[in-house]
Amino acid sequence: MPELPEVEVVRRGLASSLPGRTVSAARVRHPRAVRRHLAGPADFETRLPGRTFVAPRRRGKFLWLPFGDGDALVAHLGMSGQFRLDEPDAPVLPHTHVVLDFADAGPQLRFVDQRTFGGLWLSPGGAELPSELAHIAPDLFEEDVDPAVLARSIQRRRSGIKRVLLDQTVVSGIGNIYADEALWLAGVHPETPADSMTTARIRRVLEAARQVMAEALAQGGTSFDRLYVNVNGSSGYFSRSLNAYGREGLPCPRCGTPLRRVAFANRSSHFCPRCQRLRRPLGSRAE
DNA sequence: ACTATATCCTGTATGC
DNA sequence: TGCATACAGGATATAG
Numbered sequence: 001m002p003e004l005p006e007v008e009v010v011r012r013g014l015a016s017s018l019p020g021r022t023v024s025a026a027r028v029r030h031p032r033a034v035r036r037h038l039a040g041p042a043d044f045e046t047r048l049p050g051r052t053f054v055a056p057r058r059r060g061k062f063l064w065l066p067f068g069d070g071d072a073l074v075a076h077l078g079m080s081g082q083f084r085l086d087e088p089d090a091p092v093l094p095h096t097h098v099v100l101d102f103a104d105a106g107p108q109l110r111f112v113d114q115r116t117f118g119g120l121w122l123s124p125g126g127a128e129l130p131s132e133l134a135h136i137a138p139d140l141f142e143e144d145v146d147p148a149v150l151a152r153s154i155q156r157r158r159s160g161i162k163r164v165l166l167d168q169t170v171v172s173g174i175g176n177i178y179a180d181e182a183l184w185l186a187g188v189h190p191e192t193p194a195d196s197m198t199t200a201r202i203r204r205v206l207e208a209a210r211q212v213m214a215e216a217l218a219q220g221g222t223s224f225d226r227l228y229v230n231v232n233g234s235s236g237y238f239s240r241s242l243n244a245y246g247r248e249g250l251p252c253p254r255c256g257t258p259l260r261r262v263a264f265a266n267r268s269s270h271f272c273p274r275c276q277r278l279r280r281p282l283g284s285r286a287e
Numbered sequence: 288a289c290t291a292t293a294t295c296c297t298g299t300a301t302g303c
Numbered sequence: 304t305g306c307a308t309a310c311a312g313g314a315t316a317t318a319g
Binding site for chain 3: 168
Binding site: 032078079080095113114115116117156157158159163265266 | 289290291292293294295296297298
């Protein structure tokens with residue numbers, strides 16, 4: 001569930017309190033949370049103490065917390081990962097998998113993750129951009145993304161446009177919720193073959209995605225339950241602004257037609273059958 | 288190079 | 304009431 005806006009809310013929360021703080025101890029309570037730290041949990045615990053955090057960074061849904069020495073702690077929240085900043089004597093929540101102590105008297109950094117799809121690892125030399133993220137494309141808020149270039153690369157794909165939006169090696173940060181919202185906003189059916197769309201139409205979809213994620217960020221992200229919260233444990237409010245996602249059977253806010261939900265890649269797509277028509281089911285691609 | 292699918296996981300909701 | 308099943312879905316390994 002955490003997509004770009006939710007991860008950015010977390011990044012900002014960490015940015016306000018981590019820089020300048022020095023780790024004094026690391027404890028791994030569940031080894032799965034550091035499975036991408038290939039040297040193992042004990043090595044992870046040994047390598048962090050003594051390092052001082054600088055400003056947290058983000059690309060798409062990945063976070064990294066650089067240290068002053070040029071290495072970085074990389075994190076992905078997966079489905080249900082949370083960073084919490086809690087006083088050392090605060091109760092430890094269930095599913096707390098990693099705890100960092102600091103040399104100062106401030107709060108601990110705790111990684112909590114019910115479904116354990118998320119995780120942490122140390123990336124040597126990863127302060128600027130962890131090498132493990134080299135295959136992750138820039139997101140729509142990075143300045144070096146040229147929408148025209150991106151639209152042309154999307155247009156070369158034969159998959160449905162939603163599948164392409166979810167491919168983090170094409171453009172990062174978009175997950176199932178914002179893909180459905182962007183396509184609803186742009187009036188594009190999720191299964192529309194990317195190579196059947198004009199670049200102008202692809203750019204409208206990208207702009208819709210950027211817009212809906214910006215609005216979600218302004219509202220603190222999307223929360224359906226306590227699985228996504230910021231570093232203080234509070235929820236965002238964007239779920240009440242969703243137009244399509246999770247609204248099967250409810251009237252389309254634009255035309256009133258009942259929204260549909262269809263199976264899609266082990267999950268669901270939500271769309272309006274009237275506003276988001278599949279045009280030209282097969283055959284010519286002249287547009 | 289591209290495309291699609293199975294897999295990991297657990298709390299909640301639903302069906303019988 | 305209890306048990307079983309479906310569902311939520313990130314990234315990635317793997318197969319085609």
